[in-house]
Structures are given as structure tokens and as C-alpha cells.
Amino acid sequence: MATIKDVAKRAKVSVATVSRVMGNKEHVTESARLKVEKAIKELNYQPNITARRLREQKTKSIIVIVPDINNTFFPEVFRGIEAVATQKGYRVWLEDMQNNPDIEREIFEVLPQKQVDGIISLTARTKRETIEAVAKQYPLVIAGQYLEDSKIPYVGISNIKASRDAVNHLIKLGHTNIAHISGPLNQLIFQDRLKGYESALERAGLKVDKDLVFKGNYTYESAFELSTEIIKSKKQITAIFAANDEMAAGVIKGIKAAGKRVPEDYAVIGFDNIRLAAIIEPAITTINQPKKEMGKRAIEMLFDLIEGRALKEERVVLKHSLVVRESCGEKVRD
Amino acid sequence: MATIKDVAKRAKVSVATVSRVMGNKEHVTESARLKVEKAIKELNYQPNITARRLREQKTKSIIVIVPDINNTFFPEVFRGIEAVATQKGYRVWLEDMQNNPDIEREIFEVLPQKQVDGIISLTARTKRETIEAVAKQYPLVIAGQYLEDSKIPYVGISNIKASRDAVNHLIKLGHTNIAHISGPLNQLIFQDRLKGYESALERAGLKVDKDLVFKGNYTYESAFELSTEIIKSKKQITAIFAANDEMAAGVIKGIKAAGKRVPEDYAVIGFDNIRLAAIIEPAITTINQPKKEMGKRAIEMLFDLIEGRALKEERVVLKHSLVVRESCGEKVRD
DNA sequence: GTGAAAGCGCTAACAG
DNA sequence: CTGTTAGCGCTTTCAC
Numbered sequence: 001m002a003t004i005k006d007v008a009k010r011a012k013v014s015v016a017t018v019s020r021v022m023g024n025k026e027h028v029t030e031s032a033r034l035k036v037e038k039a040i041k042e043l044n045y046q047p048n049i050t051a052r053r054l055r056e057q058k059t060k061s062i063i064v065i066v067p068d069i070n071n072t073f074f075p076e077v078f079r080g081i082e083a084v085a086t087q088k089g090y091r092v093w094l095e096d097m098q099n100n101p102d103i104e105r106e107i108f109e110v111l112p113q114k115q116v117d118g119i120i121s122l123t124a125r126t127k128r129e130t131i132e133a134v135a136k137q138y139p140l141v142i143a144g145q146y147l148e149d150s151k152i153p154y155v156g157i158s159n160i161k162a163s164r165d166a167v168n169h170l171i172k173l174g175h176t177n178i179a180h181i182s183g184p185l186n187q188l189i190f191q192d193r194l195k196g197y198e199s200a201l202e203r204a205g206l207k208v209d210k211d212l213v214f215k216g217n218y219t220y221e222s223a224f225e226l227s228t229e230i231i232k233s234k235k236q237i238t239a240i241f242a243a244n245d246e247m248a249a250g251v252i253k254g255i256k257a258a259g260k261r262v263p264e265d266y267a268v269i270g271f272d273n274i275r276l277a278a279i280i281e282p283a284i285t286t287i288n289q290p291k292k293e294m295g296k297r298a299i300e301m302l303f304d305l306i307e308g309r310a311l312k313e314e315r316v317v318l319k320h321s322l323v324v325r326e327s328c329g330e331k332v333r334d
Numbered sequence: 335m336a337t338i339k340d341v342a343k344r345a346k347v348s349v350a351t352v353s354r355v356m357g358n359k360e361h362v363t364e365s366a367r368l369k370v371e372k373a374i375k376e377l378n379y380q381p382n383i384t385a386r387r388l389r390e391q392k393t394k395s396i397i398v399i400v401p402d403i404n405n406t407f408f409p410e411v412f413r414g415i416e417a418v419a420t421q422k423g424y425r426v427w428l429e430d431m432q433n434n435p436d437i438e439r440e441i442f443e444v445l446p447q448k449q450v451d452g453i454i455s456l457t458a459r460t461k462r463e464t465i466e467a468v469a470k471q472y473p474l475v476i477a478g479q480y481l482e483d484s485k486i487p488y489v490g491i492s493n494i495k496a497s498r499d500a501v502n503h504l505i506k507l508g509h510t511n512i513a514h515i516s517g518p519l520n521q522l523i524f525q526d527r528l529k530g531y532e533s534a535l536e537r538a539g540l541k542v543d544k545d546l547v548f549k550g551n552y553t554y555e556s557a558f559e560l561s562t563e564i565i566k567s568k569k570q571i572t573a574i575f576a577a578n579d580e581m582a583a584g585v586i587k588g589i590k591a592a593g594k595r596v597p598e599d600y601a602v603i604g605f606d607n608i609r610l611a612a613i614i615e616p617a618i619t620t621i622n623q624p625k626k627e628m629g630k631r632a633i634e635m636l637f638d639l640i641e642g643r644a645l646k647e648e649r650v651v652l653k654h655s656l657v658v659r660e661s662c663g664e665k666v667r668d
Numbered sequence: 669g670t671g672a673a674a675g676c677g678c679t680a681a682c683a684g
Numbered sequence: 685c686t687g688t689t690a691g692c693g694c695t696t697t698c699a700c
Contacts, residue, residue, distance in 0.1 A: 003677060014687040019679055027685055046447050050388045051677030054692050059384065069409040070609060078403070079432065094428045098413065113380050220613065249613060256615065275404060279554065279583060280614055281590065337693060348671040353695055361669055385693030388676050 002043040011039035022047060061091035061116050062302065065107060067123040068099035071246055072274045073291060074122055077143060080295020081120060088303065090117070099219070101125065112137055118302045121145070125187055139305035143298035144289070145189055146315075153305070155297045155316040159189045162287045162320040163196025164203075166269045167241050169285070169322060171204045173329060175239035175267060178206075179230055181251060183218040183243040190218070193243045193271065211235060216247045223247035227254025230266075238266060239328070245270040245277045248284050252327065263329035273323050282326035290318050336377040345373035356381060395425040395450050396636065399441060401457040402433035405580055406608045407625060408456055411477060414629020415454060422637065424451070433553065435459065446471055452636045455479070459521055473639035477632035478623070479523050480649075487639070489631045489650040493523045496621045496654040497530025498537075500603045501575050503619070503656060505538045507663060509573035509601060512540075513564055515585060517552040517577040524552070527577045527605065545569060550581045557581035561588025564600075572600060573662070579604040579611045582618050586661065597663035607657050616660035624652050 008015045013032055020028050021036040053059055064081055066074040078094065085092045097104040104123065108130045111119065118139035124131060124147050134140060135152050142154040170178050180197045183190030198208045212235055216222040223242060230237055242248035248270030252262050262268050262282055270277055273288035297316050304311050324330050342349045347366055354362050355370040387393055398415055400408040412428065419426045427450065431438040438457065442464045445453065452473035458465060458481050468474060469486050476488040504512050514531045517524030532542045546569055550556040557576060564571055576582035582604030586596050596602050596616055604611055607622035631650050638645050658664055
């Protein structure tokens with residue numbers, strides 16, 4: 001591999017001049033620039049980024065932590081992040097926790113060694129102190145999740161409002177006995193989705209019944225198993241609000257496996273609007289989260305942090321929307 | 335951040351000694367080692383990996399190129415790769431081509447600048463010369479795909495045999511008019527799957543009919559659209575072999591949308607055994623590829639290459655298996 | 669067994 | 685406008 005010295009020698013200039021040309025700096029005569037560019041091309045020179053990083057004391061790379069790469073929600077956010085980062089010449093490292101809390105803990109613990117310029121976390125399940133500790137060392141933005149009373153900037157949607165919209169949709173369709181399959185309630189967003197559910201019921205004058213809340217762990221499998229309980233319930237459930245699409249898919253599968261129909265026997269509404277929601281049958285009516293946008297905003301905020309600019313907003317709340325498909329009984333073209 | 339100098343000063347030794355302790359080298363007295371370790375702990379010292387890389391002329395990182403992160407086949411292979419790589423202290427950089435040939439081309443073209451120790455590609459769609467050129471500069475292993483008559487090492491399964499197994503399953507169930515939805519036939523693995531299909535028919539004494547082959551592009555959407563043609567076909571098709579599960583899911587959706595039933599009107603068999611295959615209805619009977627294993631073997635081969643060891647095998651062929659679910663009419667517990 | 673010092677390739681401060 | 689040079693933090697000779 002040719003180095004900057006080789007280029008300098010060939011172009012008969014100093015390394016400083018070569019460096020200036022590379023960096024598109026001023027104070028270089030046109031003739032010098034031409035000579036350098038010629039030499040670069042002839043030697044097929046690529047600057048050594050490791051050396052550049054060492055010198056500049058920047059890694060030009062960031063880490064994105066995703067809870068589970070198999071839930072397509074996260075890859076979509078990731079793509080939003082990557083698009084912006086790549087454009088700025090940053091590398092993006094993906095840390096997948098494989099939906100495993102142990103791995104998650106470990107990731108956060110070794111994070112300080114990783115030496116990156118910043119971190120975006122699509123999860124906030126880990127102990128608060130651990131995350132805060134990381135945030136002290138690194139620019140950190142959380143996306144899709146958040147920490148209560150924390151200074152850590154985040155971008156997300158209003159989970160309470162969005163859930164209310166979901167449940168209102170069910171109420172408008174005439175349902176009164178609406179169950180909720182929650183995510184893990186140690187995560188604020190799932191607490192919020194539960195709150196939104198309760199608040200929608202209250203506003204409609206319906207009873208909030210603890211027996212109608214089933215605790216999922218946010219996976220497909222967990223909801224599949226809960227379907228049995230839901231069907232057995234004495235509460236005459238006719239509609240289900242699942243806290244994410246994976247779980248919505250899981251209950252639907254379970255309900256059908258038990259010989260019941262969706263939406264005829266049970267209307268089901270989900271949350272996230274992942275790819276799967278449009279594929280399974282019936283296609284899932286759900287709340288759309290602007291995933292790509294979320295990624296973009298997160299990385300933009302991170303760059304503000306990295307480059308020492310003040311954040312315009314510490315908390316960015318994006319718009320969600322209701323996507324009506326088939327699983328609630330209003331068949332609409334997708 | 336503390337540097338090696340700070341540690342040396344605090345431990346009252348030279349930086350060389352600190353470096354030796356870090357590297358677990360010999361020729362350090364126990365007392366010196368203890369002093370250094372104490373200082374490291376006290377200063378919470380983390381060696382600067384950028385500096386180390388520059389000095390060692392290694393990046394300790396590799397690139398994994400995936401065609402489409404949304405097809406869960408790839409994340410599963412990726413996890414196999416990552417598990418091994420992380421353990422060895424390597425970082426894995428994911429390049430997602432977003433199922434876009436332009437991006438793919440671009441990725442391969444800029445690859446030389448990326449300065450990594452090695453590359454694993456889960457795709458081989460790009461022009462052969464481009465890939466070969468990359469392989470000249472970098473240790474490169476291809477997984478799940480391959481290049482004909484190329485020296486580039488790869489790990490995969492026998493796509494011909496596996497497809498034959500798939501089609502044989504259909505034949506055993508009594509089908510004689512079996513259609514095939516192929517992937518893009520500029521990719522060898524999809525050519526092979528077509529060959530396996532044809533060979534199974536021939537061996538069974540069935541006619542091979544070009545009109546029974548429908549060209550998909552390996553996405554869900556493409557197969558969804560082809561379903562119309564398949565249904566309209568005059569060939570009395572009763573069974574379909576889709577070259578991957580995404581397309582199997584797509585045809586199934588299309589068939590059902592047209593008011594026909596799977597497996598009663600059309601038996602469908604897929605390929606890959608991705609997560610989706612077990613989720614959609616009917617659950618897809620398919621060929622399992624050992625995805626995680628594939629990733630592991632690929633990264634092990636890559637390390638052999640990086641570290642200059644001779645490869646035990648240039649081409650590793652893993653075992654596939656038939657997974658019987660519902661889409662062919664033999665309902666079996668998953 | 670240990671330390672001094674060279675040098676990986678680059679950028680930027682400084683001098684001219 | 686251009687060149688010389690220090691130095692980023694580390695590992696590894698080479699002396700002692």
C-alpha cells in the first residue's frame with residue numbers, strides 16, 4: 001500500500017501538501033494540486049484511516065445497539081441511521097443483543113472499551129445506572145425507548161397517545177371487552193402503552209379490568225402462548241390490543257390454532273407496523289412508527305452531541321399513525 | 335483518558351513493561367507485573383485500540399456483506415459469524431445492500447478503501463471480476479452463495495440436492511404438475527435450485543416443461559405477483575416449489591387472495607427455513623439451511639485466511655434437511 | 669528483566 | 685503557498 005510519503009515523493013512536494021490536497025484545504029496552488037492528484041491516481045493511493053484516526057483522536061465510528069435484529073422494526077431504524085452516518089463518513093457498528101438480557105448487560109458493560117465517537121441505543125432495558133454511566137463517557141442518544149427523568153436525549157413517539165388511538169379504533173368498532181397484551185413492564189414504553197390502553201377505556205367510560213391485561217415479553221412466542229388464556233377467559237373478550245406487532249402476530253396464530261377466527265371472534269390490533277404485519281393473515285391493523293425517520297433524527301442528534309452543538313430539542317417526539325388493515329374487521333386496501 | 339505513559343509513570347516502570355504486561359508476554363517479574371496491574375486498575379486504563387492497530391498494521395475488523403437485512407435468513411447467518419468473531423476480539427461491520435443491485439455494486443467498488451482484515455460476502459451477484467478483484471486484495475469467504483470455477487473459498491449447501499429433495503417430497507405426495515418459482519437466474523444457487531427441480535422431475539419420469547418455471551426475483555412481492563399467472567396457467571398446476579421462503583410466502587398470499595386454498599388447491603414448498611416460514615398460514619414446508627453453522631464455518635475459514643493458515647477445505651458443503659409443516663398437506667407438529 | 673527509542677501514517681502548528 | 689517537524693499511543697527491537 002502506498003503511503004502519503006510515496007505520493008509526496010512522486011509528486012515532488014511535501015507530505016503536508018499532499019495532506020492539504022486530500023483535505024481539500026486552501027493554500028495550495030492549482031499546479032501543486034494537479035501534481036498531487038496525478039500521483040494519487042497513479043499510485044492508487046488510499047489514506048490509512050487508522051493513522052488518521054489516531055492523529056485526529058476521533059474514531060469516526062458509532063455503535064448502534066439493537067435488542068433483536070430478527071424483529072424487523074430494528075433493521076428499519078438502523079437503515080435510517082446508517083444512511084446519514086455513511087454520508088458523513090462514519091462507520092456504524094451494529095451490536096445485536098439477540099433478545100438476551102445477559103448479552104445486553106454485557107454489551108453496556110464493555111461499551112467503554114469500544115472507543116467510538118458515539119452510541120445510539122434502541123433499547124433501554126438495562127439498569128439505569130449502567131446506561132447513565134455510559135452516557136457520561138460517550139455521546140448517547142436513545143431511539144424508540146427512553147429513560148424516566150433522565151437527561152439522555154431521545155427520539156420516539158408518544159406511546160401513550162398512540163396506544164389510545166389504537167384502543168379507540170377498537171372502541172369505535174363497538175368493542176367493550178378489550179384485552180391488552182403488554183410488553184415487559186419494566187420498560188417505560190410498554191408501561192406507556194398500557195397507560196394509553198387504560199386511558200382510552202376510561203375516557204370511553206369503560207371499566208378498566210386488571211384481568212384483561214396479559215403480560216407478554218414482547219416476542220411472538222409469548223403472545224402465542226397467552227392466546228390460550230385469553231380464549232379461556234371468562235371476560236368475554238372480543239378485542240385485543242397487542243403492544244407490538246410480533247405479539248399481535250403471535251396471538252392471531254394462537255387464536256386460529258384454537259379454531260377461532262380473527263377478526264370475527266377476536267379483533268386484534270398491533271403496534272409498530274413492521275413488515276410482518278402486512279404479510280400474515282389477516283393483515284394486522286396497527287400503529288405505524290416512523291422507523292426510518294426515527295433513525296435519521298437519532299443520528300442527527302448524535303452528531304450534534306459529538307460535534308458539541310447544543311441540541312435543538314432534548315426529546316424529539318415523532319408522529320405516529322393508524323394503519324387500518326384486516327385484523328379488526330375493516331378490510332381496507334393496504 | 336489515561337495512556338500507557340500514565341500507567342508507566344504511576345507504576346514506576348517503562349512503557350515497554352506496561353506493554354508487555356498488557357500483552358501477557360513473558361520476561362516480566364512478578365513484582366513488576368503486580369505494580370502495573372495495580373496502576374492499570376487505579377487509572378481505569380483502556381489501551382487505545384486505534385494506536386495499537388496502527389502499530390500492528392491490523393484493523394481487527396471484518397466486513398459482512400448481506401443482500402437484505404430484512405430477509406431473516408441473513409441475520410441468522412450473521413449471528414453465527416459474530417459469535418465467533420467477537421470471541422476473537424474482532425469487530426464485525428455489517429454492510430446491508432438493501433436488496434438493491436446498485437448499492438451492491440457500489441459496496442464492492444469501495445470495498446478496497448475500507449481497510450479491514452477480511453470480508454465475508456453472503457452474496458455473489460456482482461460481476462465476477464469485481465469480486466475476484468476484491469479477493470485479490472483481501473481475504474474473502476463467500477457463504478450461502480458461490481462463484482463458478484473460482485478459487486474463492488465458500489461454505490454452503492448442495493442446492494441441487496436440496497431442491498431435488500424438496501421436489502421429491504411433492505412427487506411423493508402424488509403431484510405431477512409441479513411449478514417452480516425461481517430466483518434470479520444469474521445467481522448460481524438459483525440456477526442450481528432450478529436444476530434440482532428439473533432433475534427430480536426427470537428421475538421420476540415426469541416431463542420438464544419450461545412453462546412451469548416462473549421467474550421471481552427472490553422477494554415476497556415478486557412471488558405474490560406471479561401467483562396470478564400460476565393460477566391462470568393452463569397447465570393444471572397442483573404444486574409449487576419456490577426457490578426461497580420469502581417467495582413461498584408471497585405465492586401463498588397471492589393464492590389465498592385469489593380465493594384458492596393452500597395446500598388443498600396448491601401445495602407449496604419453500605427453501606431456507608426462515609422464521610417467517612413457521613409463522614404464516616399455512617406454515618411452510620421447506621428445506622432447512624444450517625444458517626448459524628454456515629456463519630461459523632465462514633468466519634473460521636476467514637480467520638484461517640487472515641492468519642495465513644492453509645484451508646482444510648476450499649469448499650464446505652453443509653447438510654440441509656427437509657422440514658415438513660403444513661403447506662404441502664402433511665400437517666406435522668413443528 | 670527492563671528501558672530507550674524508533675516508527676506505524678497521518679495532520680497541523682510553525683516557520684519561512 | 686509550501687516544507688519541516690512534532691506527536692497521536694502503542695509495540696517491538698536493541699542495548700544494557
